Amino acid sequence: MNIDSIKRGIVLDHITAGRCMEIYRTLHLDQLECSVALIHNVKSVLMGRKDIIKIDEDIDIDLDVLGYIDPGITVNIIVDGEITEKKHLALPERLENVLTCKNPRCITTSERGLTQVFRLTDPARRIYRCLYCDAEQK
Amino acid sequence: MRHLINITDLTPDEIEDLLNLADAMRANPRDWGESQRGRILATLFFEPSTRTRLSFESAMLSLGGGVLGFSSADSSSSAKGESLQDTVRTVSCYADIIAMRHPKEGAPMAAQYTSEVPIINAGDGGHNHPTQTLTDLMTIRREHGHLGDMTIGLCGDLKFGRTVHSLILALIRYPGVRFLLISPPELRLPEYLLNTLRDQGIPFEEHQAMEEALPRLDFLYMTRVQKERFFNEADYVRLKDTYILTPEKLRLASPALRVLHPLPRVNEISTQVDADPRAIYFDQVRNGRYVRMALITRMLEDFA
Structure with missing residues (x-):
């Protein structure tokens, strides 16, 4: 794979330096059959250093999960070697089955089949709370 | 629906x-x-x-x-x-x-x-516990005439006290409400509620001694330290009698004070207080x- 020229796929740019492996694991990129390039500690005018992930296939990415992990990421969609779309992420307002409530008194710890839902309650402090019990995700 | x-x-x-x-x-x-x-x-x-x-x-x-x-x-x-x-x-x-x-x-x-x-x-x-809060609001309004402009002391188990949490969330929507939060350090109001008060600029103070707060209150909302919320019995035993409202302590308070409690009580309000006209917790039950x-x-x- 020539990491400079994807024909059709996705480039995750402006990843906070050092986080590319966490994103690789969380998005289960290790299970893809296509080529995936992790580029660590690239010089960046904006960020000083950054990571980049290039995926040589157009896959569905859970942007909410990605936004939660690292909201500064830019998602570039590549078609015929050209960037056709740029998506700037933000902290998602709601996360479903991404986080698990740790409060032992929460109904989600005993009730079968409940969707784990967290709401963004304080964007400045990046605080998510369980929809059911209001416990803060630590 | x-x-x-x-x-x-x-x-x-x-x-x-x-x-x-x-x-x-x-x-x-x-x-x-x-x-x-x-x-x-x-x-x-x-x-x-x-x-x-x-x-x-x-x-x-x-x-x-x-x-x-x-x-x-x-x-x-x-x-x-x-x-x-x-x-x-x-x-x-x-x-x-x-x-x-x-x-x-x-x-x-x-x-x-x-x-x-x-x-x-x-x-x-x-x-x-929103219906207890409606009960509390009804009682406060009947005594005070409206739901703003008051200093209310919340005393006891502010950590697990669901009635306290709901009452705070209800009262912060009215102007002029000041909270005096009286609890031992282990039973402080949860951080998310303290942040809510801070973010909305609601005046509040935290106290450990009931006597410090009593003279300034329009309402005192007493709560029980709830045995069923503790995983460790020793912690419950250590904290359960931290606050006991007695006629002697009530002498520090204004004649216009009103004492509320969602009940049941254990030891936190002496039964001698029941005869004081400022004790309105059984009227609260009726409401x-x-x-x-x-x-x-x-x-x-x-x-x-």
Whole structure:
């Protein structure tokens, strides 16, 4: 794979330096059959250093999960070697089955089949709370 | 279909309407004696209760409706391992409205997804207790004339005290309310509620000594240290008698103070205080019936 020229796929740019492996694991990129390039500690005018992930296939990415992990990421969609779309992420307002409530008194710890839902309650402090019990995700 | 899970599910205008109706019901309860005939309230109490369950049942009976339900998890199918959502789905086939109490936080939120009738949260663990808050608001308004411009002391278990959490969330929507939070360090108000007060610029102070706060209060809201919320009995024993309101301590307070308590009490208010005209917690109990009559009436109107 020539990491400079994807024909059709996705480039995750402006990843906070050092986080590319966490994103690789969380998005289960290790299970893809296509080529995936992790580029660590690239010089960046904006960020000083950054990571980049290039995926040589157009896959569905859970942007909410990605936004939660690292909201500064830019998602570039590549078609015929050209960037056709740029998506700037933000902290998602709601996360479903991404986080698990740790409060032992929460109904989600005993009730079968409940969707784990967290709401963004304080964007400045990046605080998510369980929809059911209001416990803060630590 | 609307449920009542948190007190903030109700707007201040809706609360005012409920309190007006509750006052009218208290003045002339027989005027509503047939208004819900043929309707059924189910009381699903997975955790013991005296006042809340009986006040709900009294409220529905006073409206001419019927009641069914259970008063402990042991006497329901949850003892056989049935899920909460299945229990609620089943009961909603038999009743027109459900009041439920559950030891797990967020249980009513989970229950609403499978209920075919309105759910009222009658207390979920240490989390919320919105109908107690309506009772508290009714009592405060009847004494104070309105719901703003007051200094209220919240004393005791502010960490697990669900009535305290709901009352704070209700009162911060009115102007001029100042909170004095009186608790041992282990039972401080949860950080998310402290942040809510800070973010909204609501004046509050934290105290460990009741005596520091008493002279400045318009209302004192006492709470019980709840044995059932502790995983460790030794912690409960150490903290349970931290605050005891006595006639001697009440001498520090204004003659205009009013003492509230959601009840049950254990030792935190001496029985000698009961005769003091400032103690209004049994009037608060009375209000609980009428405010639940008003709530059932409005929720069934909306559902119809």
